[in-house]
Each structure stands twice: as C-alpha cells, then as structure tokens.
Amino acid sequence: MDSFPRSEGFYDCSADMGSLALCKEQTSFLSYNFFASLYFNDDQELDTVSLTTDFTPDTYASIIGAISRDFSLAFMAGQASELDIVSQMKEGSIQTPQDMEQKVSQFEGTNLANGYLDLIYFENSYARQWEDYSNFQNMLMETPEGVRMSELVIYYDEVYGPSMEVSFALPGKTFERLKDQAQNAPIEDF
Numbered sequence: 001m002d003s004f005p006r007s008e009g010f011y012d013c014s015a016d017m018g019s020l021a022l023c024k025e026q027t028s029f030l031s032y033n034f035f036a037s038l039y040f041n042d043d044q045e046l047d048t049v050s051l052t053t054d055f056t057p058d059t060y061a062s063i064i065g066a067i068s069r070d071f072s073l074a075f076m077a078g079q080a081s082e083l084d085i086v087s088q089m090k091e092g093s094i095q096t097p098q099d100m101e102q103k104v105s106q107f108e109g110t111n112l113a114n115g116y117l118d119l120i121y122f123e124n125s126y127a128r129q130w131e132d133y134s135n136f137q138n139m140l141m142e143t144p145e146g147v148r149m150s151e152l153v154i155y156y157d158e159v160y161g162p163s164m165e166v167s168f169a170l171p172g173k174t175f176e177r178l179k180d181q182a183q184n185a186p187i188e189d190f
Contacts, residue, residue, distance in 0.1 A: 030062045048169040055162035063166050071150050072127035075136040077118040078111030087135035115156040123148045143172035
C-alpha cells in the first residue's frame with residue numbers, strides 16, 4: 001500500500017471504505033471519469049481495483065464492451081434472483097449464442113428496471129473451461145491464482161442516485177492467501 005505514490009492523487013480512504021484502501025478522484029477510464037478505489041489485503045498487497053461513477057446508458061455500454069473483449073460473463077444477480085450461466089450451460093438450458101443472448105437480455109432488462117444488477121465475468125482463457133464446473137460458485141472457488149475476475153454492479157445510491165461500479169480482482173490469489181492463513185493459524189485448546 002505504501003508503494004503507491006500519493007503524488008498521483010491517491011489518498012488513504014481506509015476509514016471510509018471499511019478496509020485498507022487508497023482512493024483517487026477523477027480517474028479516467030474509457031474516456032469517462034471515475035472514483036478509483038484500490039483495496040489491499042492485510043499484507044498490504046493490492047487485492048481489488050474498483051472504479052465507481054454515475055450510471056448512464058452510454059457508460060454502461062462502454063464498460064460492457066470493454067470487459068467483453070477479455071472476459072466472459074459467468075453469473076448475474078438481481079435483488080431477488082440470479083442467473084448462473086455456468087450451470088445453465090452445463091445443464092443445457094443455454095446451448096446457442098441466441099439462447100445466451102435471450103436469457104441475458106431478459107435478466108438484464110428486468111433487473112436494471114428494478115435498480116440492481118450484478119454481472120460477474122471471468123477472464124476468457126478460464127471462462128472457456130466452464131464445462132469442467134457444475135456452477136458458478138464451484139468455478140469461482142477453483143479459480144487459479146493468476147486468473148482475473150471482473151464485476152460490474154449497477155445500483156441506486158441514496159446520495160448519488162443511479163451508480164455503477166466496475167472492479168477487477170484475482171479471486172484465486174485471495175482464496176490461496178486465506179487458505180494459507182487458516183492452515184497457519186495458531187491452534188487453541190478449548
């Protein structure tokens with residue numbers, strides 16, 4: 001965390017974010033301005049990069065287009081429902097690109113109208129291995145350390161109104177670190 005230059009406009013926002021974090025106002029991404037948050041684990045290693053901005057259809061379309069070049073959609077969630085694309089493909093409910101487009105569009109439209117949509121993507125090289133997993137959760141828990149995940153969340157914020165946050169992380173690296181911590185934890189006699 002200390003290696004990130006404050007001269008680049010980053011400041012410690014850990015108290016506001018609830019975990020070790022650096023933030024920066026007015027960060028340019030895809031020619032739009034975002035609020036950037038860099039989240040760090042307890043070892044002060046970068047864990048997640050998050051970019052937040054106001055929701056607009058143009059910004060949303062630009063982010064989806066950019067993410068879709070290197071990532072594939074694996075899971076969607078709304079306030080009260082979810083679409084596990086990995087399990088739907090495994091079960092045969094999604095067999096063609098048209099099946100995928102129809103299910104995703106319907107889920108997306110309904111949940112955007114309801115004010116909350118969460119889309120989770122895996123890096124393409126890993127996402128193509130979906131047939132090795134029974135569902136998204138299984139695939140997530142088995143993510144190799146170097147595979148990136150991207151998450152795009154659209155939500156309504158009481159203060160800022162319609163908002164969106166795109167984040168990038170290495171979930172496999174995080175899971176391995178947590179496993180190591182659990183295995184190395186002191187043993188207590190009860």
